[in-house]
Amino acid sequence: DPNSRRELHHVNSPLQIFVKAKKNINDIFGDISDYVVESTNFIEGLAQGHIDIVDKAETETFRGFVFKINNIREVLARDHMKVAFFGRTSNGKSSVINAMLRDKILPSGIGHTTNCFCQVEGVDGHDAYLMREGSEEKLNVTSIKQLANALCQEKLCESSLVRIFWPRERCSLLRDDVVFVDSPGVDVSQNLDDWIDNHCLNADVFVLVLNAESTMTLAEKSFFHEVSGKISKPNIFILNNRWDASASEPECQESKDALEKVKAQHQERCIDFLTKELKVSTVKEAEERVFFVSARETLQGRLQEANGLPAHTGALAEGFQSRYFEFQDFERKFEECISKSAVKTKFEQHSSRGKTIANDMRLMLDNIFERVNDLRNQKLEQKKFLTDKISTTETQLMVVTREMKMKIHNMVEEVEQKVSKALNE
């Protein structure tokens, strides 16, 4: 059953590393938030009390902690994994994205070249919609054709962004917070710099989609040179797409060796590009980053499977099965890479900021506690001094009383004597 198989894949997916980490860090910041709010209320209570322990600046700082924590929580809730696809027009970028999303979401094919950036992200609910950059208007998307027309008719600036919100329930990758970005072909743009600044700086993974029927072009290479100049060690995957077309070339049909030779050549060039030119990975890493696939076949196969049919009906194209597996292999490695990288780049900063805030707060609380302690000791001293004074007075009083008693006694005696003497006389 393709549905339960997909469900199982979803549960076992390496993307869960990110999903779980996101849940954990959100929970932790929820706890920190409760703690900070409680402490702030307490501090404010103290400030309003009669005893002069905390000053205004301190209460302000505490309020600042609440503000900071809330900000981090907001950013955290929005954090996602982002993958961006580049390559020349018609190499199959949109087809690769569709194959990964298991649905014809992005328009692909002749005449439907995307002339702006298209971002596909998950949304709750059943309806897909579209939003243009700088506008809050949600445009309904009922069909792929309509979406294609919308994207083509718009005279959009090529580095502007159209966001496509696709129901999470329809796709496990979107459910797990992966955001896909499709780009116009690197061959049509002069604004590579803007592209990188606007769309690439927060990408966790880049996928270079090549046409396996030709060699990598200068445009494709220079784009990634610029990327690796701005981002330290970007994660780059290379897909040699349309591998089905190469396999069906007459000379490759005649001999398997010919196809293997072409593959070895491509493989070597791609690995050299990643290791020697860009210096973004070791040979061992690069070997795990280069794949030979057919996005079109994979998408077709998956659509068939979703309808309960075998992935490939009709005449079996030579090598279909291995290309199909290679695409899955790519996805697995991609999922592992993107989730680990996103956890690091997205959460490392938050957790260190969280630690700094917790530390600052502890220092301030310690400080206040010390002051309270001093004050308490002072009061105790005062009390002791007073007590001492009282006891001295008591003793004095006692002495005085005793003296007075004696005096009175003597006086009475004297009076008595005097009286009796007087009486006798």
Ligand code: GDP
């Ligand atoms: P993009 O401009 O890079 O987004 O390319 P598209 O995804 O729009 O693909 C351009 C054309 O190539 C479309 O007609 C696709 O059907 C076709 N195409 C894409 N991937 C493959 C593939 O793996 N094999 C073959 N034979 N055709 C493909």
